[in-house]
Amino acid sequence: MDAPQTEIPGYDYGTGKVAKLPISMAEWEELKKSALFSEEDAIYLRLSEDVLAEQVDDLLQVWRGVIFDHPHLRAYDEDPMTHEVDSKYAQAVARRFGRWIIDTARAKYDQAWLDYQYEIGLRHHRSKKNKIDKGHTLGHIRARDLLAFCATIVVPMKPFLAKKGHPPEVVSRMYDAWWKSMILQATLWMRPYIREGDF
Structure with a gap:
């Protein structure tokens, strides 16, 4: 799954195509404290990459599967005129979503990673939705759906994290680290949705 960047269209991590997140590294450190995210959590995230x-x-x-089982989520992958799934758009997004798993597990919190979280937010927001992939889908994902879907991402993960036979306490620590990371990332994704001065 560690495909080179050039093999994933629109995966612009670490390039000049990505806008700079308008918070400082010091503010990022404060956010981590708010989420009780420690270096130990980063270690357990990194352990999860191999798993x-x-x-x-x-x-x-x-x-x-959850997206396509729920019409209000499926609509974000559909052409609003025909209600047909824009399969090219959905496939492109899925490839980057897969890479996001690896990037999350690597827990590499440098400026490039922070900036790419901002880019992810922009690509769900009307600022950039559809633009990278020339998609023909709804042009904006509501903040409430983006935030609520975080539970869909993390809740099913525990059996996946247990697949390599780690002790239950280690699996639980990886799972907790994923929850904290998910909350932190979703916070950064919300930046385009929040009025200037309120973030």
């Missing part, structure tokens, strides 16, 4: 790397497609199937 999840071979299960990316299975995780995507679970997550995308």
Whole structure:
């Protein structure tokens, strides 16, 4: 799953195509404290990379299954005129979603990672939705759906994290680290949705 960046269209992590997140590294450190995220959590996230790397497609199937089972979520992948899924758009997004699993597990919190979280938010918001992939889908994902879907991402993960036979306490620590990371990332994704001065 560790495909080179050039093999994933629109995966612009670490490039000049990505806008700079308008918070400082010091503010990021404060956010981590707010989420009780520690270096120990980062260690457990990194441990999860080896566990999840071979299960990316299975995780995507679970997550995308939820999307396609619920019309209000499926609509974000559909042409609003025909209500047909824009399959090229959905496939492109899924490839980057798979890579996001690896990037999350690597817990590499440098400026490039922070900026890419901002980019993810922009691509769900009307600022950039559809623009990267020339999609023909709804042009904006509501903040409430983006935030609520975080539960769909993390809740099913525990059996996946347990697949390599780690002790239950280690699996629980990886799971907790994923929850904290998910909350932190979703917070950063919300930046385009929040009025200037309120973030």
